[in-house]
Amino acid sequence: MSYHNPHTPPRKSATFDDATMAEIRRAAATGIYDIRGAGTKRKVPHFDDLLFLGASISRYPLEGYREKCDTTVTLGTRFARKPITLKTPITIAGMSFGALSGNAKEALGRGATIAGTSTTTGDGGMTNEERGHSQTLVYQYLPSRYGMNPRDLRRADAIEVVVGQGAKPGGGGMLLGQKISDRVANMRNLPKGIDQRSACRHPDWTGPDDLEIKILELREITDWEKPIYIKVGGARPYYDTALAVKAGADVVVLDGMQGGTAATQDVFIENVGMPTLACIRPAVQALQDLGMHRKVQLIVSGGIRSGADVAKAMALGADAVAIGTAALVAIGDNDPKWEAEYQKLGTTAGAYDDWHEGKDPAGITTQDPELAARLDPVAAGRRLANYLKVMTLEAQTIARACGKNHLHNLEPEDLCALTMEAAAMAQVPLAGTSWYPGKAGF
Amino acid sequence: MCGIVGLFLKDKSLEPQLGTLLSDMLIVMTDRGPDSAGIAIYGGAAGGRAKVTIQSADPSVDFAGLADALKNEGVGATVVVKSTHAVLDIPADKIGNVRDALSRVRPSVRVMGSGESVEIYKETGLPKDVVARFDVRTMSGTHGIGHTRMATESAVTTLGAHPFSTGADQCLVHNGSLSNHNNLRRELVREGMTFETQNDSEVAAAYLTAEMAKGKDLGQALESALDDLDGFFTFVVGTKSGFGVVRDPIACKPAVMAETDQYVAFGSEYRALVNLPGIENARVWEPEPATVYFWDHEKAA
Amino acid sequence: MPTFDLSNTPLRDLNSALHRLSAGANDTAFEVVNPRGSHAVAVGIDSPVKVEIRGSVGYYCAGMNDGGTVTVHGSAGPGVAENMMSGTVVIEGDASQYAGATGQGGLLVIKGNAASRCGISMKGIDIVVSGSIGHMSAFMGQSGHLVVLGDAGDALGDSIYEAKLFVRGTVKSLGSDCIEKEMRPEHLEKLAELLEKAGIADARPEEFKRFGSARKLYNFNIDNADAY
Numbered sequence: 001m002s003y004h005n006p007h008t009p010p011r012k013s014a015t016f017d018d019a020t021m022a023e024i025r026r027a028a029a030t031g032i033y034d035i036r037g038a039g040t041k042r043k044v045p046h047f048d049d050l051l052f053l054g055a056s057i058s059r060y061p062l063e064g065y066r067e068k069c070d071t072t073v074t075l076g077t078r079f080a081r082k083p084i085t086l087k088t089p090i091t092i093a094g095m096s097f098g099a100l101s102g103n104a105k106e107a108l109g110r111g112a113t114i115a116g117t118s119t120t121t122g123d124g125g126m127t128n129e130e131r132g133h134s135q136t137l138v139y140q141y142l143p144s145r146y147g148m149n150p151r152d153l154r155r156a157d158a159i160e161v162v163v164g165q166g167a168k169p170g171g172g173g174m175l176l177g178q179k180i181s182d183r184v185a186n187m188r189n190l191p192k193g194i195d196q197r198s199a200c201r202h203p204d205w206t207g208p209d210d211l212e213i214k215i216l217e218l219r220e221i222t223d224w225e226k227p228i229y230i231k232v233g234g235a236r237p238y239y240d241t242a243l244a245v246k247a248g249a250d251v252v253v254l255d256g257m258q259g260g261t262a263a264t265q266d267v268f269i270e271n272v273g274m275p276t277l278a279c280i281r282p283a284v285q286a287l288q289d290l291g292m293h294r295k296v297q298l299i300v301s302g303g304i305r306s307g308a309d310v311a312k313a314m315a316l317g318a319d320a321v322a323i324g325t326a327a328l329v330a331i332g333d334n335d336p337k338w339e340a341e342y343q344k345l346g347t348t349a350g351a352y353d354d355w356h357e358g359k360d361p362a363g364i365t366t367q368d369p370e371l372a373a374r375l376d377p378v379a380a381g382r383r384l385a386n387y388l389k390v391m392t393l394e395a396q397t398i399a400r401a402c403g404k405n406h407l408h409n410l411e412p413e414d415l416c417a418l419t420m421e422a423a424a425m426a427q428v429p430l431a432g433t434s435w436y437p438g439k440a441g442f
Numbered sequence: 443m444c445g446i447v448g449l450f451l452k453d454k455s456l457e458p459q460l461g462t463l464l465s466d467m468l469i470v471m472t473d474r475g476p477d478s479a480g481i482a483i484y485g486g487a488a489g490g491r492a493k494v495t496i497q498s499a500d501p502s503v504d505f506a507g508l509a510d511a512l513k514n515e516g517v518g519a520t521v522v523v524k525s526t527h528a529v530l531d532i533p534a535d536k537i538g539n540v541r542d543a544l545s546r547v548r549p550s551v552r553v554m555g556s557g558e559s560v561e562i563y564k565e566t567g568l569p570k571d572v573v574a575r576f577d578v579r580t581m582s583g584t585h586g587i588g589h590t591r592m593a594t595e596s597a598v599t600t601l602g603a604h605p606f607s608t609g610a611d612q613c614l615v616h617n618g619s620l621s622n623h624n625n626l627r628r629e630l631v632r633e634g635m636t637f638e639t640q641n642d643s644e645v646a647a648a649y650l651t652a653e654m655a656k657g658k659d660l661g662q663a664l665e666s667a668l669d670d671l672d673g674f675f676t677f678v679v680g681t682k683s684g685f686g687v688v689r690d691p692i693a694c695k696p697a698v699m700a701e702t703d704q705y706v707a708f709g710s711e712y713r714a715l716v717n718l719p720g721i722e723n724a725r726v727w728e729p730e731p732a733t734v735y736f737w738d739h740e741k742a743a
Numbered sequence: 744m745p746t747f748d749l750s751n752t753p754l755r756d757l758n759s760a761l762h763r764l765s766a767g768a769n770d771t772a773f774e775v776v777n778p779r780g781s782h783a784v785a786v787g788i789d790s791p792v793k794v795e796i797r798g799s800v801g802y803y804c805a806g807m808n809d810g811g812t813v814t815v816h817g818s819a820g821p822g823v824a825e826n827m828m829s830g831t832v833v834i835e836g837d838a839s840q841y842a843g844a845t846g847q848g849g850l851l852v853i854k855g856n857a858a859s860r861c862g863i864s865m866k867g868i869d870i871v872v873s874g875s876i877g878h879m880s881a882f883m884g885q886s887g888h889l890v891v892l893g894d895a896g897d898a899l900g901d902s903i904y905e906a907k908l909f910v911r912g913t914v915k916s917l918g919s920d921c922i923e924k925e926m927r928p929e930h931l932e933k934l935a936e937l938l939e940k941a942g943i944a945d946a947r948p949e950e951f952k953r954f955g956s957a958r959k960l961y962n963f964n965i966d967n968a969d970a971y
Contacts, residue, residue, distance in 0.1 A: 145826060150787050150807040151789075191904065207443040207618070209445065209473075217783040221786050221806065696820075713779065
């Protein structure tokens with residue numbers, strides 16, 4: 001018998017995998033960190049790891065039609081003279097004109113208005129088109145203060161003080177040279193064609209004690225009309241929420257690491273900030289400890305994709321959610337119909353994230369007039385409205401199945417968890433048990 | 443995040459008003475800190491005597507019969523009770539024994555501060571309630587610092603309130619947020635310091651005490667703090683005869699000072715200083731970043 | 744002329760009265776007494792009203808001023824005239840940090856000293872300081888002019904864009920990408936105009952040095968990494 005030496009298959013490293021090696025080569029070749037848009041792409045514990053229990057013999061479901069399940073939400077009841085009431089708790093998150101094309105912003109405004117919800121400006125200010133097309137508009141107050149002015153503060157429906165966002169808690173915004181068109185440069189008072197650096201802290205306050213005074217100023221300028229939101233990324237949600245309340249917020253907006261951005265370092269997106277699921281319970285706990293749950297509303301964002309996600313966020317204690325990436329997908333971002341062009345850009349539909357390069361085939365994350373013209377704002381607005389309504393119906397269906405006549409009546413006890421991580425983060429028992437990590441006894 | 447006030451009197455005739463002046467300054471700062479408040483008052487040092495301020499969560503139980511209990515442990519003390527706190531007046535040479543004695547007879551009582559001159563009072567609640575509880579307005583002294591707290595990362599508790607005292611007659615208040623206090627705490631624990639809380643400000647206080655124990659004076663210890671402490675801070679520090687102020691190099695947290703022939707005052711906001719006598723003609727300025735300012739009765743020109 | 748005594752009148756009354764003014768209103772001058780360090784005094788003005796404030800103010804006095812003329816007969820806390828759009832704000836005493844922060848237009852005159860971060864992120868405002876300014880002034884200054892008769896602290900003009908800085912005294916240190924630049928006739932002319940608007944007669948443009956962006960950070964280059 002001859003001895004046959006079997007071939008050992010080549011073995012790649014889990015630590016130095018293909019993507020990692022490619023990134024090292026890229027850094028060595030270019031001398032710049034990798035910048036991209038969107039939120040974290042790696043798999044993290046999320047709402048998929050939670051399930052609803054539904055109705056049974058001990059709990060009874062609601063019928064459709066006459067047995068209503070209410071989806072309205074009112075934001076800003078704490079101090080604002082004119083709180084906002086929305087027909088659905090799904091809002092559109094802040095995305096700047098500059099990061100998005102004018103047509104895309106118009107589409108978002110149209111769709112949100114049909115669905116009876118709000119949109120939010122981004123790092124660059126308010127455009128007349130957006131104010132015109134969006135019935136309820138939240139105006140962001142950012143460290144950069146690009147385009148900030150009292151006229152827009154007064155014609156906004158709410159003001160969102162941005163301390164941070166999920167993709168980069170502690171980082172500034174970045175809009176590389178290619179997207180600083182004349183109009184954007186004008187609005188931001190920057191030279192055309194340069195790389196825009198952004199500050200990571202607000203210029204005229206640091207800390208919640210000084211934020212409290214800043215909020216007083218904003219309220220005085222707007223005669224106490226507008227709800228004031230404070231937005232933070234997923235860093236220390238318990239403390240951040242408590243401090244937002246103490247600083248005088250009407251609404252806290254919490255953005256987990258799945259939350260997208262127009263452009264920042266990939267290393268930042270993937271390594272700083274917690275998953276959305278890990279942020280919600282601590283934030284709600286802080287509100288409850290201060291006796292402010294439902295009095296200071298909580299909006300959760302970062303990876304909200306379906307009515308199930310909406311319902312789960314609300315079951316954990318949120319008052320509303322915000323969508324960013326999902327809204328862009330609804331109006332056509334990363335659509336396979338542009339696959340040939342994605343290939344030319346070295347990517348593929350579903351993976352395209354170099355939004356900062358301004359070459360978006362879908363005409364959404366670009367300022368190029370030819371590309372932007374590909375997006376029909378009316379049709380895209382209709383698509384967004386459809387998507388928002390579907391999510392709202394989905395959330396209602398789930399809530400009815402749990403016996404609720406209002407989405408707000410969903411509770412953590414309506415949920416169970418499939419994994420240890422999700423159970424620990426949401427403080428929801430593993431399915432079929434009454435235990436989650438951190439809970440004494442079994 | 444917080445509000446800080448401080449007053450160092452040059453004019454002895456103002457000493458009976460120290461408590462009232464500081465109370466008013468602190469109450470103006472309430473918006474900056476709704477969680478808890480504290481005051482350190484330096485005064486009434488009598489030769490050969492020392493004072494220990496203690497706090498109890500159950501004062502009617504802990505303070506009853508305390509003087510006798512301590513006498514049995516060999517420490518003769520007069521006990522003056524003020525709500526949840528009490529001040530023990532003891533012979534100066536017993537200051538080393540009194541903590542041991544207390545831990546034997548009243549283990550759940552906490553020492554807020556000790557020394558020849560300092561008394562420290564701190565509790566959860568609004569400044570106006572804290573000053574009323576301890577009758578601060580009636581106190582007189584040579585200098586004092588006050589603090590009202592909006593807790594950032596550690597719990598809202600009595601112990602979490604400032605001032606923090608980690609050495610005889612030394613105390614510190616802090617506005618800001620340190621970022622390397624956990625590592626520093628581990629170092630200081632190795633060097634023998636003990637901590638009651640997870641609070642970053644307590645680490646700053648302990649750091650200064652440790653540096654001074656190595657032979658530095660307060661000014662030098664504050665200089666070292668600029669190198670070793672990371673984060674955002676404005677510190678106001680009290681010693682037996684002195685009062686110091688320092689801001690970190692980035693200096694984002696506010697600080698306003700006012701000086702006249704009668705006093706040197708500190709406030710997180712100018713609002714805190716508006717009721718001081720002669721403020722209209724005071725020299726008002728903002729301390730420079732990374733610069734130690736220090737006034738001392740013993741070194742007064 | 745309406746007078747508001749902030750020791751017995753809520754701040755809300757003052758600011759809402761100012762906001763109620765419309766074009767052609769009868770009251771075009773207001774007086775504010777006993778501000779005693781109050782915050783947000785005379786914010787959000789949007790008409791050509793004159794406001795005289797007798798005393799010192801806290802944070803954000805005249806915030807987002809658009810067309811008003813506000814004079815503080817005292818000192819001002821942090822963020823005075825922040826985000827001003829147009830108009831004039833005069834501080835007779837000193838100004839604390841962030842004076843004129845993110846201002847887009849108008850003129851801010853500080854007769855005493857200004858503290859750190861004077862003109863931070865300025866976007867078109869003109870600031871004239873008779874005294875000295877603190878560290879990190881004109882940080883990320885995009886446009887507008889900062890004129891300082893005294894000295895400037897550390898890191899002047901760090902990460903500056905196109906704001907123009909004129910300093911007569913000494914500059915403790917310059918920030919990233921900020922350099923001394925040539926004074927040309929148009930700069931001397933502009934400086935003279937600003938000094939005159941600020942009512943300063945005892946300083947000549949020739950005594951000043953000009954500072955501005957080296958423009959090396961305008962497009963990212965890894966060899967400049969130390970600057971970030």
